[in-house]
Amino acid sequence: DADVTQTPRNRITKTGKRIMLECSQTKGHDRMYWYRQDPGLGLQLIYYSFDVKDINKGEISDGYSVSRQAQAKFSLSLESAIPNQTALYFCATADPGAGGVNEQFFGPGTRLTVL
Amino acid sequence: GQNIDQPTEMTATEGAIVQINCTYQTSGFNGLFWYQQHAGEAPTFLSYNVLDGLEEKGRFSSFLSRSKGYSYLLLKELQMKDSASYLCAVDNTGTASKLTFGTGTRLQVTL
Numbered sequence: 001d002a003d004v005t006q007t008p009r010n011r012i013t014k015t016g017k018r019i020m021l022e023c024s025q026t027k028g029h030d031r032m033y034w035y036r037q038d039p040g041l042g043l044q045l046i047y048y049s050f051d052v053k054d055i056n057k058g059e060i061s062d063g064y065s066v067s068r069q070a071q072a073k074f075s076l077s078l079e080s081a082i083p084n085q086t087a088l089y090f091c092a093t094a095d096p097g098a099g100g101v102n103e104q105f106f107g108p109g110t111r112l113t114v115l
Numbered sequence: 116g117q118n119i120d121q122p123t124e125m126t127a128t129e130g131a132i133v134q135i136n137c138t139y140q141t142s143g144f145n146g147l148f149w150y151q152q153h154a155g156e157a158p159t160f161l162s163y164n165v166l167d168g169l170e171e172k173g174r175f176s177s178f179l180s181r182s183k184g185y186s187y188l189l190l191k192e193l194q195m196k197d198s199a200s201y202l203c204a205v206d207n208t209g210t211a212s213k214l215t216f217g218t219g220t221r222l223q224v225t226l
Binding site: 040042045048090102103105106107109111 | 123156204214216219
């Protein structure tokens with residue numbers, strides 16, 4: 001079973017619709033992230049959370065909101081989708097634990113198309 | 116601001132060695148990561164450098180020079196399955212695990 005899962009994997013929606021992307025993890029990590037990836041661009045950080053009560057904006061948070069419902073769940077919402085939010089969205093987790101490399105583990109991604 | 120530069124594309128032959136460079140200018144430094152990403156898939160962790168020098172892991176090695184703001188990923192004995200994008204990312208926060216990514220280098224391995 002995958003450690004970091006995302007639903008849905010693909011979504012097509014229309015301009016102005018509200019949409020939620022969900023991320024769940026079984027790794028027991030406190031830190032969770034949402035990124036978007038556009039062709040020719042790097043991964044851009046949207047929001048991140050270091051624990052259930054902690055939510056932080058990333059580089060490109062405008063037009064997005066998040067909810068950390070539990071340690072294992074971190075959801076990303078687009079309140080009113082627009083075409084330039086068409087992208088591949090990744091959730092990631094990390095555990096800063098003592099002495100570790102501290103790499104991020106990525107989910108399989110959600111391909112979102114806004115018409 | 117943060118700036119991470121990598122070549123956009125590279126091509127190499129199966130069995131050869133390829134070096135992918137990454138230069139960075141960031142307001143802080145707490146380590147540099149390399150990730151591999153096949154088209155349409157999730158990035159997967161390859162290597163991490165926080166001190167100057169070379170880290171070797173099988174066919175892959177990564178080098179860091181903090182004074183020069185420079186890293187490279189070295190892939191030996193290239194295989195067709197190594198065709199992918201390679202992402203350089205810097206942890207510049209000091210709190211660990213908040214990364215700034217470069218745009219990635221798309222490597223094509225040919226026969």
